[in-house]
Amino acid sequence: MAAPTIRDIAALAGVSPSTVSRALAKPQMVAQETLDRVQQAAQQLGYQPHPVAQSLALRRTGNIGLIVPDIANPFFAPLVKTLQRDARAAGYSLFVVDTDEDADQEWELAQALIRQVDGLVIASSRLSDERIRELAERCPTVTLSRMVEGVSGVATPAGVGLTQAVELLAALGHTRIAWVSGPAASLTAAERQSSVESAAAGNDVELISLGPFSPTLNAGVRAAELVRARGVTAVMCYNDLIALGTLQQLQQRGVAVPGDVSVVGVDDAALAVLVAPRLSTVRIPICAAGAAALGILRRMLDGNQTPVHQTMDGELIVRESSGPARSDQAPQG
């Protein structure tokens, strides 16, 4: 019943435990004949190496950790999936941790995680630069959608795409645009907001900032009411979830999209094409960026110590939720 150990198979094969270890890990270091005996014994006993013991001896867990704010967010879910696959292909297991978008919890979890993994990918962290640096000192780390000086990272700024979005809306005749901002604690949110602000300024559009909002559907529903009250003809949202909630609620209220108001999101989550009208959005290449982050991490684990920074810009995907501004718009106060 108890799982067989390396000693059991050593006994059965009539060799020493270390020979078994060698035979299994480095077959070419042992005589063919011994190899056969060992393999046969292992086979016979159904031997499986004990990863915990290996970890302790090797000082290497074979795990890599991934910290995300919200696994259930359709933006992060595909990231988790690709990273798990990529990690596995590289011989690692992925240990995923969901922080519930809470900085303190993120810190706690990271602390715990750090000892059980060989490296860390931290996506959209809410941690301060100092704390991230502290983690990075104790464990090879690469940040995703966040850049910290001295720590490897892959940034995925939405700025380019957001500017494209503002330009598009301006070209379509929108002069007053609402911006539904993200969580106050999120750096990404701050970044996106300032991108939109400067794009608006540069395109002569008046920007009405609403929020902060948590990055959820429900928040979007709430946002929709505020948007309606402001009488804008277009609304840009911190992310697709908010945008979809807004979109849905606007329609519920009889506001036509894009007839009465245009809606633009950020992320290009899978559901963006699922709603009617399909959502125009700034696509963030999160999976590609995640893969890049993993690549950097692997290089670090192979000894390359110098921090690497990389940037992958988002771009606007125009779909049906954006259109020309209503010309018969009610006058504003």
Add this chain to the structure above:
Amino acid sequence: MAAPTIRDIAALAGVSPSTVSRALAKPQMVAQETLDRVQQAAQQLGYQPHPVAQSLALRRTGNIGLIVPDIANPFFAPLVKTLQRDARAAGYSLFVVDTDEDADQEWELAQALIRQVDGLVIASSRLSDERIRELAERCPTVTLSRMVEGVSGVATPAGVGLTQAVELLAALGHTRIAWVSGPAASLTAAERQSSVESAAAGNDVELISLGPFSPTLNAGVRAAELVRARGVTAVMCYNDLIALGTLQQLQQRGVAVPGDVSVVGVDDAALAVLVAPRLSTVRIPICAAGAAALGILRRMLDGNQTPVHQTMDGELIVRESSGPARSDQAPQG
């Protein structure tokens, strides 16, 4: 730079390593004064116990494993999230593994996982009963949305809700209904199909079975075309993802939902309320069932060995994607 060990803090506190271990794990077993010294030393050095070493010594990892077919599936994502939270609250970490809906990979991953966790929750497994039993023998296991004799599990059959759905559609005048079936390899798919079949038989409705289809949006898009060709007035789908794909594609093709055809899914994923019309669907209480499974698992880890079986039925949630059958429907061959 290297993390402090128990010996470092022992040295600093002027006691032996074993005392440190006791002080940290069982404070009441050491003198108050020693306790203080140890705690202070630990504090000072920023000591964090090494979970891998603890695991090896304690023969207990503090992890529980969760195997899901697809993390990115909006049906499973919330499950992962709740389980992670619940597990953490109970002092465990959750190790999640995505099998990509592949039985072989599931087997491989399970094998690897089993040694790194104290217990296993397997959701919607594609494994054979024998293999699940084999896993259960080696590691406390509870199945979710699947029942295997001799292994604890929480079932979430859709049968009740599917029957309600067929009854509803029949009452609304639908006499020919399409069933878009799930993956051939999935037991859940087989179960649901037979539930629908008997409900159809019992309600005098003709059932057109289509498929198998993979449980994805894209599959639903394909299914929509088949559905159209069959000239039915209602379609029930293996899950919400397929249903949403179908819904979307039908509308794209100018087929009104529910005016021309009614659409019903299974799961009640978060997006079901996000599309227009909102999707009528059989709600599967997956999070509650997951929590129950975790509860059972914890009891097993606390020594309770006898297998527990539990069932949580799905129920129909009626929304706007289902309505009366068209009366002017084209005659069928």
Add this chain to the structure above:
DNA sequence: GTGAAAGCGCTAACAT
């Protein structure tokens, strides 16, 4: 109440 010693299952020098 505390320390010494053994051991969790494996790997890695170091001998031979």
Add this chain to the structure above:
DNA sequence: ATGTTAGCGCTTTCAC
């Protein structure tokens, strides 16, 4: 090419 020894960091008898 193989066995012996020591050790990864922690816990736990077993003495004292």
